[in-house]
Amino acid sequence: RETGFILFVGEREDLQVAVDEGKLLKAAWCRTYTVPGVILPAFHDAHCHPFGAGNRNRRWPLAEDAHKKVFDDMERAKAVNVSECSDWNEVRKALTERWKSGAGGRGVGEVLFADGCKPEIMLALKSDAAAEIEKVLPDVPVVIVLCDNEAVAVSRSAMKLLLDEGFGWSFERDDKSIQRSSKGHPTGYFAGGVWAARFALLSPSSITSQGKRGLKDGLLELPKHGIVSCTDAFVYENRLPIYEAAFAEDVSRKLPRTSIALGHQHDETSNDQIDGVLKRAPALRRTWEDTGFRYCMREAKVEIDHVTWSTQNENGYCSWDADKLDRLVHGMIQADFSMHMHVFGNLAAQRSLKLLRSAEAM
Numbered sequence: 001r002e003t004g005f006i007l008f009v010g011e012r013e014d015l016q017v018a019v020d021e022g023k024l025l026k027a028a029w030c031r032t033y034t035v036p037g038v039i040l041p042a043f044h045d046a047h048c049h050p051f052g053a054g055n056r057n058r059r060w061p062l063a064e065d066a067h068k069k070v071f072d073d074m075e076r077a078k079a080v081n082v083s084e085c086s087d088w089n090e091v092r093k094a095l096t097e098r099w100k101s102g103a104g105g106r107g108v109g110e111v112l113f114a115d116g117c118k119p120e121i122m123l124a125l126k127s128d129a130a131a132e133i134e135k136v137l138p139d140v141p142v143v144i145v146l147c148d149n150e151a152v153a154v155s156r157s158a159m160k161l162l163l164d165e166g167f168g169w170s171f172e173r174d175d176k177s178i179q180r181s182s183k184g185h186p187t188g189y190f191a192g193g194v195w196a197a198r199f200a201l202l203s204p205s206s207i208t209s210q211g212k213r214g215l216k217d218g219l220l221e222l223p224k225h226g227i228v229s230c231t232d233a234f235v236y237e238n239r240l241p242i243y244e245a246a247f248a249e250d251v252s253r254k255l256p257r258t259s260i261a262l263g264h265q266h267d268e269t270s271n272d273q274i275d276g277v278l279k280r281a282p283a284l285r286r287t288w289e290d291t292g293f294r295y296c297m298r299e300a301k302v303e304i305d306h307v308t309w310s311t312q313n314e315n316g317y318c319s320w321d322a323d324k325l326d327r328l329v330h331g332m333i334q335a336d337f338s339m340h341m342h343v344f345g346n347l348a349a350q351r352s353l354k355l356l357r358s359a360e361a362m
Contacts, residue, residue: 009353047233047261047340051211051242054218083116083147091121091144092136099137111158111202112137115145122146122153122189126179129153130188143199151191152199159186161202164236211242212249219246219255228256233301233340234263237277240284240297247294260286261299261340264328274324278331285336300332301340305348316345329355333362 008015008024012034018024080098085091091114099112122144125132133142133155141158145151159171171178171186179189190199222230235243240260247255262284264277286297302325305316318325329339339359341352 047231048218048222049234050218050222050230050232050258051215051235051239052218054214054216054221079113079115079145081116082114082144083118085118085121088121088124088132091117095133095136095142099140111141111143111161113143113145115149116147117144117153118147122151125153126187126189127181128187129179130156130159130186133188141202143202145196145199149196151189152196154188154190154199156188158199158202159188162199211239212246215242215246216250216255219258222256223254229258230256231259231261231299233261233299234303234342235260235297236263237280237284243295247291250294253294255294257288257293258295259299260295260297261301262297262332262337264300264302271324271327274328274331277328278335281332281335281337298336298338299340300337301342302329303342304351305342305344316347316349318348318351320351322351325351326355326358330359330362333359 007030008018015024015032080094082091082094085094095112095114098114125144129144133144133153134140134157136142137155139157140155141161142155143158144153163171177191177195179187179191181187190196219230222228243258243260247258262281281300284297286295288296290296303319304325305319320328333339339355341348341355343349343352
């Protein structure tokens, strides 16, 4: 009687041990297959990404008009005005004074904006903008906007923050408006009003208001296809207030019920940062009952590797240090979160299975 169930995956000798020890009853109808490489039982983790999808759909059609609103965003972010600065040294001084004063750039996201920069200063920064800015303010997201709003010079921290916000943009695409070094890396100089608009979205008011509208757009697309509940399987911690606000405003309950998975990506995370996440996790957890059955957050997702074109060899790769990954996954399970594993390649699949086996032992 064929059931279609996979009872065991592993080495042949391990299978024999499991049978000999009585841990596995190998019935006559069982079939044994020997294959090279890794076998990963099929598991369909159906999910969606309404925040990214909704914001992409909103922003691409609006791209040409969006840059006209950048100065409004700059004003709301209390950007430092560098229009009177005659050279880079004066701009550096203005940035440093504003940051030390705690005005404008300090707060949500801690992004420091400067607008009105003269063309000759921006052009001087073109070949190495991010490095020059970080000589002034290391590890601070800084966005400097050209006086006509047709270019920005940004720090590495600002570039990382834009990618982390999950708007669906990438610096890896063949985009002539991105100034690159001889090795092909972005220098931190971006030409065009569209890029100015994108970085302007890092202002707190923009991220909250536009992100919320984009999230609603993404979620409201689902009921059109008969979907009444979903799993949003990668939500950064700093985006949770947007979800809370979106559902709070949805008094008519048009948004589908959403299970949110707290997202964790790449191994740049330090042990201290992981400990911080684990410390905050119990307070972040939400059950259906907590939210009136609108949304919940009882799950977490880890990207153990990324997309197929990122693989470095035929077995793939793991983007996490093994000890850090164990620390995070085991800690989240202890905080009563269910784990999702994002994998493509063999190496990441093996790492995931090992993690799950060790989690069972917990």
